[in-house]
Every structure is written in structure tokens, then in C-alpha cells.
Amino acid sequence: MERLRAAIVGTGGIARAHVRGLRALADQVEIVAATDIDAERLETFGAEWEIPKRYRSVDELLAAERLDLVHICTPPGAHAEPAIKALEAGATVVCEKPPCLTLTEFDRILAAEERNPGRFVGIFQHRFGTAAQTAKDLIDAGRFGRPLVAICHTLWYRPDAYYEVEWRGRWDTEGGGPTMGHGIHQFDLLGHLLGDWTEISALAPRLARDVETEDVSFAHLTFANGAVASIVNSVLSPRQESYLRFDFTEATLELSHLYGHRLDSWSYTPAPGFAQDPPLWPPRGEEVPSGHQAQFGELLDSLRAGRRPACTGAGLRRTVEIVTGIYASAFTGKPVTRADLDATSPFYHRLNGADPA
Structure with missing residues (x-):
């Protein structure tokens, strides 16, 4: 079974929880890249978790990599824009809480999801x-x-x-x-x-x-x-x-x-x-x-089966x-x-x- 390709956007503290969760499912997914606007933090994180590719911006990451999953681990005010960009690039987005700052942003994200093959998944573990x-x-x-x-x-x-x-x-x-x-x-x-x-x-x-x-x-x-x-x-x-x-x-x-x-x-x-x-x-x-x-286990099972993952759509908007x-x-x-x-x-x-x- 071909492993899904994942990237981490934002390499602060919560990103480690994402990496640990993904590494426990390493037979199904591999973390191929990470990005952060803080170059020093990005390099430290990449070296610690042996992530091969490191990019200074989401645009650079999405232009260079074919990704199945994009995990957004940035502060809340920087969730909506990278989520929309990753959806437009064809990836499924896995976003830390809160999903975004407003219903305006959420509905923009849902509109991007409707135009593209990926899903927007909120982290509510x-x-x-x-x-x-x-x-x-x-x-x-x-x-x-x-x-x-x-x-x-x-x-x-x-x-x-x-x-x-x-x-x-x-x-x-x-x-x-x-x-x-x-x-x-x-x-x-x-x-x-x-x-x-x-x-x-x-x-x-x-x-x-x-x-x-x-x-x-x-x-x-x-x-x-x-x-x-x-x-x-x-x-x-x-x-x-x-x-x-x-x-x-x-x-x-x-x-x-x-x-x-x-x-x-x-x-x-x-x-x-x-x-x-x-x-x-x-x-x-x-x-x-x-x-x-x-x-993450439920998400991967859903993607493999062609089902809508949990924590998406109307249930997430609620x-x-x-x-x-x-x-x-x-x-x-x-x-x-x-x-x-x-x-x-x-x-x-x-x-x-x-x-x-």
C-alpha cells in the first residue's frame, strides 16, 4: 500500500503532537516536508524529527511537493489562508483547533473544499x-x-x-x-x-x-x-x-x-x-x-475507504x-x-x- 505524503505547516509545540501521531501510523503515511516562517525553529524541528524537506513558506511548499495531507499547526490567526491554499492544491487539510477565527473564514474554507478533492478536517481529538x-x-x-x-x-x-x-x-x-x-x-x-x-x-x-x-x-x-x-x-x-x-x-x-x-x-x-x-x-x-x-487513524481509514472523515463539514461548523x-x-x-x-x-x-x- 502506497503511503500518503504529509507536510507540517508551523513547527511550534503542537506540531510535535501531530508528528508523534503520524509516526505511530508510519506504515500508512510519511512526513516529507515542513514549513515555518521562523528559519531557526524550522531547522531545529526538521533535524529533531528527521524531516527531509524544509520550506520557508506555504507557497514554496505547495509548489514543490505533491501532498496528500497538509497539517496546519500555526497560531489560530494563520489557519484559514494556508488551509485554502492547500485545498486548492488538492490536499486534505488537517487543522489544529480552532479551525479558524470566524464563520466567514469557515465558509470560505468550505467553499474551497467543495471546489477541490480534499477535505478540511478539524482537530478535535x-x-x-x-x-x-x-x-x-x-x-x-x-x-x-x-x-x-x-x-x-x-x-x-x-x-x-x-x-x-x-x-x-x-x-x-x-x-x-x-x-x-x-x-x-x-x-x-x-x-x-x-x-x-x-x-x-x-x-x-x-x-x-x-x-x-x-x-x-x-x-x-x-x-x-x-x-x-x-x-x-x-x-x-x-x-x-x-x-x-x-x-x-x-x-x-x-x-x-x-x-x-x-x-x-x-x-x-x-x-x-x-x-x-x-x-x-x-x-x-x-x-x-x-x-x-x-x-489520525480514523482519518486515514476514511480516506482509504473514500468516506468523508469525521470532524468535517456541518459537524465541524456546529x-x-x-x-x-x-x-x-x-x-x-x-x-x-x-x-x-x-x-x-x-x-x-x-x-x-x-x-x-
């Missing part, structure tokens, strides 16, 4: 692995009953020094605060498991960090299936936790972790009178933990919509529906609602 996939299958099959209440908390801590990196905490380069850059993983999984949303009410204050964006946000979200959820995104929480709880008519399913989960990160409590033998949880058999490798809806509600002081977030909304164009010009 918490959807993958044995536990998340089993939870999805059981929820979709109605095995826990009807979803009623959910809690989705990303309670992390980032000190003032974290924001000394130039692009962090700014609307034009990071796109938002912890709603955009931190909690997005958890509420992506929330939406993946419970489906589309209909309305959001939110607050997004700045309480302690000297940044342009919020440093905490609170949201109430209603789903199309009638379930309601509480979402908190924080970088002010010394005892850190990523926590998801789902209350169904017949059970509670909970997930507590920080940056990645395994089966023992989850707990299951049947409602009185609904215990089953054998129990629905935990799943049996060999475990695959969440992570980049698990998502996550960008939730981000947008939280900010739109917080800054207008009003509930926001999905229909409100069309091209006439200022929040469609920039997440703080400001004039992009």
Missing part, C-alpha cells in the same frame, strides 16, 4: 478513542434514554505569563479567549454527542487577565432534542478539570480529565430501576485512548457556531439562535462583533 465512540453509539441508539441535562466545564489555569506570547488574548490573532482556545474541545464533544443546538444565552467577562478577550465565559445552551446544557470556560481556575456530565432519563454518564481521556476517566450511573446485566458501561475489549493518533453564539449573546445581552448567525450578523465576521476593517 476528544471525539476519538474507545470511550467517546462507545458513548456516541449508545447515545445514538437511545440506550441511556432521552438526554435531559448536560454540564460542560473547562476549568483551566493560565497565569499572566501565558499571555506574554504575542498572539494570545487578542481578537485579531487568537480570535477569542478560553471560549475559543480552551473550552472548545469540551463543547465540541458535547455537540458531537448531543447534536445540533437551537439557542444560547451567555456572559463573557474579563475578570483577572490583562487581555483584549474574555478570561471566562458562562453559557446556557438548548439543543434541538430539548436537552439543556451549562457551559463554563475559564483560565482562572487553579484546580484544573475538564468535566462533562450527561443526565439521561435512564442514566448519568460523566467524564473527568484534563487534556485527554481513557475509559477510567468516565463513570456511569444507572437511574433507579434501570440497571442492566451486563452493564452498558464500561465497554469491553482493547482500549484506544483519545488523542491525535486515534483521530462547533464554530457554538463559539460564535456564546460571544454574540454575551456582547448583545440577548439570547442567540443559529438563524441569527448568518452573514448579516457582525459576529459572523468577527467574534467580538467589531467592524473587521
Whole structure:
């Protein structure tokens, strides 16, 4: 089987997670090139990971190499343009979170995807692995009953020094605060498991960090299936936790972790009178933990089979919509529906609602 050819765009810290995930699948994919505007960082990264070709720009990379996969590991403000260029060059794009800064950018990316053979894949690795996939299958099959209440908390801590990196905490380069850059993983999984949303009410204050964006946000979200959820995104929480709880008519399913989960990160409590033998949880058999490798494995399987990979299209746009809806509600002081977030909304164009010009 011919291996797919991959390149890394941006050689900062998160690029190492991509390389490790790809190297674990080396029988299916090879990393042939990397690019970064920082020549010294590019050379260090290339030497460390023995990547043979190194280019100083995305344009140079795409002109020189025939690529199947382009992994975008740049800061958030530099996701959309290289993604579109790589799609136009015929590659499938694998983009770190957040996929882009706005719904405007996302729809431009989708338009490029529609014109070309490749796909735009967002990295949301918490959807993958044995536990998340089993939870999805059981929820979709109605095995826990009807979803009623959910809690989705990303309670992390980032000190003032974290924001000394130039692009962090700014609307034009990071796109938002912890709603955009931190909690997005958890509420992506929330939406993946419970489906589309209909309305959001939110607050997004700045309480302690000297940044342009919020440093905490609170949201109430209603789903199309009638379930309601509480979402908190924080970088002010010394005892850190990523926590998801789902209350169904017949059970509670909970997930507590920080940056990645395994089966023992989850707990299951049947409602009185609904215990089953054998129990629905935990799943049996060999475990695959969440992570980049698990998502890359699904991606490669999908590409080989000619299927649309996970974390693409409407399911990926839903996550960008939730981000947008939280900010739109917080800054207008009003509930926001999905229909409100069309091209006439200022929040469609920039997440703080400001004039992009």
C-alpha cells in the first residue's frame, strides 16, 4: 500500500503532537516536508524529527511537493489562508483547533473544499478513542434514554505569563479567549454527542487577565432534542478539570480529565430501576485512548475507504457556531439562535462583533 505524503505547516509545540501521531501510523503515511516562517525553529524541528524537506513558506511548499495531507499547526490567526491554499492544491487539510477565527473564514474554507478533492478536517481529538465512540453509539441508539441535562466545564489555569506570547488574548490573532482556545474541545464533544443546538444565552467577562478577550465565559445552551446544557470556560481556575456530565432519563454518564481521556476517566450511573446485566458501561475489549493518533487513524481509514472523515463539514461548523453564539449573546445581552448567525450578523465576521476593517 502506497503511503500518503504529509507536510507540517508551523513547527511550534503542537506540531510535535501531530508528528508523534503520524509516526505511530508510519506504515500508512510519511512526513516529507515542513514549513515555518521562523528559519531557526524550522531547522531545529526538521533535524529533531528527521524531516527531509524544509520550506520557508506555504507557497514554496505547495509548489514543490505533491501532498496528500497538509497539517496546519500555526497560531489560530494563520489557519484559514494556508488551509485554502492547500485545498486548492488538492490536499486534505488537517487543522489544529480552532479551525479558524470566524464563520466567514469557515465558509470560505468550505467553499474551497467543495471546489477541490480534499477535505478540511478539524482537530478535535476528544471525539476519538474507545470511550467517546462507545458513548456516541449508545447515545445514538437511545440506550441511556432521552438526554435531559448536560454540564460542560473547562476549568483551566493560565497565569499572566501565558499571555506574554504575542498572539494570545487578542481578537485579531487568537480570535477569542478560553471560549475559543480552551473550552472548545469540551463543547465540541458535547455537540458531537448531543447534536445540533437551537439557542444560547451567555456572559463573557474579563475578570483577572490583562487581555483584549474574555478570561471566562458562562453559557446556557438548548439543543434541538430539548436537552439543556451549562457551559463554563475559564483560565482562572487553579484546580484544573475538564468535566462533562450527561443526565439521561435512564442514566448519568460523566467524564473527568484534563487534556485527554481513557475509559477510567468516565463513570456511569444507572437511574433507579434501570440497571442492566451486563452493564452498558464500561465497554469491553482493547482500549484506544483519545488523542491525535486515534483521530489520525480514523482519518486515514476514511480516506482509504473514500468516506468523508469525521470532524468535517456541518459537524465541524456546529462547533464554530457554538463559539460564535456564546460571544454574540454575551456582547448583545440577548439570547442567540443559529438563524441569527448568518452573514448579516457582525459576529459572523468577527467574534467580538467589531467592524473587521
